[in-house]
Amino acid sequence: MPRALVSVYDKDGIDDFARGVAELGWTLVSSGGTAAHLEGLGLDVTPVEEVTGAPEMLGGRVKTLHPRIHGGILARRDIPEDMEALAALEIETFELVCVNLYPFTSVAGQRGVTELEVVEMIDVGGPSMLRAAAKNFAHVAVVTSPSQYERVLALLRDDALDVDARRELAREAFAVSAAYDASIAAWFAETERFPERLMISLEKVTDLSYGENPHQAAAYYREVGARRDLLSRVEQLGGKELSYNNLGDLEGARRVIREFELPAVVIVKHANPCGVAVAGTIAEAWERALEADPVSAFGCVAIVNRHVDGALGRRLAEHFIEVLLAPSYDDDAIAALREKKSLRILADGERRRETPGERDYRRVLGGLLVQDRDSDVDDRESMELACGTLTEEQWGDLLFAWRVCKHVSSNAIVLARELRTVGVGAGQMSRVDSVRIAVEKARAHGHELAGAVLAGDAFFPFADGPQLALDAGIAAIIQPGGSRRDAEVLAAVEAAGAAMVLTGRRHFRH
Numbered sequence: 407m408p409r410a411l412v413s414v415y416d417k418d419g420i421d422d423f424a425r426g427v428a429e430l431g432w433t434l435v436s437s438g439g440t441a442a443h444l445e446g447l448g449l450d451v452t453p454v455e456e457v458t459g460a461p462e463m464l465g466g467r468v469k470t471l472h473p474r475i476h477g478g479i480l481a482r483r484d485i486p487e488d489m490e491a492l493a494a495l496e497i498e499t500f501e502l503v504c505v506n507l508y509p510f511t512s513v514a515g516q517r518g519v520t521e522l523e524v525v526e527m528i529d530v531g532g533p534s535m536l537r538a539a540a541k542n543f544a545h546v547a548v549v550t551s552p553s554q555y556e557r558v559l560a561l562l563r564d565d566a567l568d569v570d571a572r573r574e575l576a577r578e579a580f581a582v583s584a585a586y587d588a589s590i591a592a593w594f595a596e597t598e599r600f601p602e603r604l605m606i607s608l609e610k611v612t613d614l615s616y617g618e619n620p621h622q623a624a625a626y627y628r629e630v631g632a633r634r635d636l637l638s639r640v641e642q643l644g645g646k647e648l649s650y651n652n653l654g655d656l657e658g659a660r661r662v663i664r665e666f667e668l669p670a671v672v673i674v675k676h677a678n679p680c681g682v683a684v685a686g687t688i689a690e691a692w693e694r695a696l697e698a699d700p701v702s703a704f705g706c707v708a709i710v711n712r713h714v715d716g717a718l719g720r721r722l723a724e725h726f727i728e729v730l731l732a733p734s735y736d737d738d739a740i741a742a743l744r745e746k747k748s749l750r751i752l753a754d755g756e757r758r759r760e761t762p763g764e765r766d767y768r769r770v771l772g773g774l775l776v777q778d779r780d781s782d783v784d785d786r787e788s789m790e791l792a793c794g795t796l797t798e799e800q801w802g803d804l805l806f807a808w809r810v811c812k813h814v815s816s817n818a819i820v821l822a823r824e825l826r827t828v829g830v831g832a833g834q835m836s837r838v839d840s841v842r843i844a845v846e847k848a849r850a851h852g853h854e855l856a857g858a859v860l861a862g863d864a865f866f867p868f869a870d871g872p873q874l875a876l877d878a879g880i881a882a883i884i885q886p887g888g889s890r891r892d893a894e895v896l897a898a899v900e901a902a903g904a905a906m907v908l909t910g911r912r913h914f915r916h
Contacts, residue, residue, distance in 0.1 A: 407431060408433070409432065409435055410435065410502040410503070411435045411535065412424055412444065413436060413469075413470060414504060415507060416509070420440070423558075424504075425449060427502070432501075434450065434451045437453070441454070467530065470531040470534070475535070476534070476538050477492060477495070478492070480538050480542050483499070499545075502548075502549065503535050503546060503547070503548050504549040505532050505539075505549070506550060506552070507533060508526075508528070510528060510593075511589045514527070515631055529586070533583050533586060537579070543572040543573050543575065547572045549575065550575075551582070554578070585607040585630055588630070589607050589631045591603070592606075592607070593631070606629065607629070607631070610627050611627060611635075614649055614650045615650075616650065626653055637653075640752050644743060644750070645748060652707065655674045658678065658679070659672045659673075659679070660709065661813050662674070662813045666684055669686065670688075671691040671695040671696075673699075674706060675702050678830065679810055679827065680702035680703055681695040681700075681702070681703055681706075681827060682695055682827045683695035683825060684825040689721070692721065693721075695826065698828055698851070704725075706727055707729040708722070708730050709730075709731045709732070710731075711732075712732070712733065713734045714732045715739060716742065722742075723745055727746075727749055728749070729752065730750070731754050732752075734753060765778060780915070784909055788909075789910070791905065792907065793900045793906050794899070794903070794904055799824075800859060800881065803825060803859045803882075806822055807827070808820075808861045810827060811913060814863065814915065815833035815915055816864065817831070817837040818831070818861075818863035818913075819832075819843075819844045819863075819875075821848050821853075821860055821880070822859055823854065823855075823857065823858040828851075828853035829848030831847070837866060838871040840862075840871075841862075844860075844875075848878075849878075859882045860884070863886075863914060864885070864912040864914060865895075865912070866885060866891075867891060869894045872899060873898050882905040883899060883907070884909060885906070886908065886910060888912075
């Protein structure tokens with residue numbers, strides 16, 4: 407009679423799975439709480455301590471770490487010496503091991519949890535059994551997740567749990583084990599900014615229709631143990647499936663919207679903000695953000711940080727939006743938005759700001775570039791007014807533009823007026839070209855530049871870029887400074903009767 411070793415922390419689905427295995431004539435061997443749970447179902451269960459001849463000890467830390475357990479899992483049935491060794495010690499084999507692990511990541515991610523509580527969630531016996539069974543997949547099936555129960559039970563019933571199926575289960579088991587260890591290693595390394603070995607464990611959230619282009623396959627993965635992710639607490643209320651590009655633009659938009667507490671709208675195209683506005687109401691913010699660059703906003707991702715009522719929902723539905731994210735919606739708004747069959751309507755239940763300490767990764771040949779995320783909010787008190795004078799309104803526009811500029815691809819130039827972007831120059835190899843593009847965009851959409859402000863993500867190497875903006879009517883500039891030609895730039899600004907603020911910090915985003 408084949409034996410199944412069952413030891414699970416997560417009892418979800420185990421009732422039907424264990425009952426199904428027992429009905430097929432298998433002997434169930436189990437430990438601790440799992441044994442008590444299965445016995446409570448009326449199933450005949452052999453306790454692990456009856457197999458090992460030793461009681462649980464150290465508060466349950468040692469239960470299955472025993473030769474009578476691991477010998478029964480690891481023995482190679484086609485090696486006579488292995489089977490002779492088992493016979494000599496009267497050890498029986500296991501043909502199936504069903505294990506899921508202590509919930510280390512969920513406990514470690516809780517607020518206020520103690521180190522002792524986290525350490526107790528480091529499973530030792532579970533991974534040992536899991537890895538042993540996976541190593542011996544030629545003879546043993548390993549089950550690691552409730553999501554596998556139905557599939558494995560069906561294979562058992564059809565007598566189809568062959569070596570190929572067991573090999574696939576082993577692959578999944580080693581992935582579970584590796585991710586589990588990576589999460590533990592990452593927790594221990596939290597006190598180090600850049601540890602010698604950086605463990606990143608990812609789990610798939612969903613397949614995507616395709617990547618940046620239709621010939622590229624794609625999927626979305628979340629970092630195991632992360633307190634939040636791009637789609638955490640996000641509910642899709644309508645529209646097509648999210649695509650790779652949708653998610654990339656959504657990430658860009660979410661980074662910008664976090665900069666503002668007042669009613670704000672962010673419109674993003676190709677990961678760059680093309681319209682951002684803050685206003686007294688969210689409806690007004692939408693109109694102002696859309697007017698910033700209505701041409702680029704066609705087929706955009708848009709985020710609003712306030713509730714969407716019916717009137718705003720109908721207004722939003724008039725424009726071609728690929729993805730819309732808001733905290734909540736009226737029923738009337740949902741009805742209007744769902745008329746646009748392709749519009750992906752997302753409700754954001756997440757209220758926390760960006761998680762501190764997150765890293766950014768960029769794939770390069772054979773590895774990753776890793777850096778701190780540029781998430782700090784720059785303080786006005788740390789900035790220097792290098793020349794000219796500023797009204798409070800101009801200060802507000804400069805700080806607004808500076809916050810948006812941080813999220814525009816370098817070389818980044820943002821023109822703003824009355825807490826709204828009016829021109830954005832992004833991703834150019836030359837800073838003067840970025841200024842030229844921003845000015846041309848503003849003029850093309852009828853925006854008045856006299857009295858507007860400019861933010862640049864890095865210093866101006868020459869005075870030509872600022873001069874273009876000053877000639878267009880820009881009244882104030884905010885930029886990091888630090889160029890060898892700062893004096894020339896300052897002279898150009900002073901000659902135009904404008905003001906300039908130096909931040910001392912740049913915000914490249916390549």
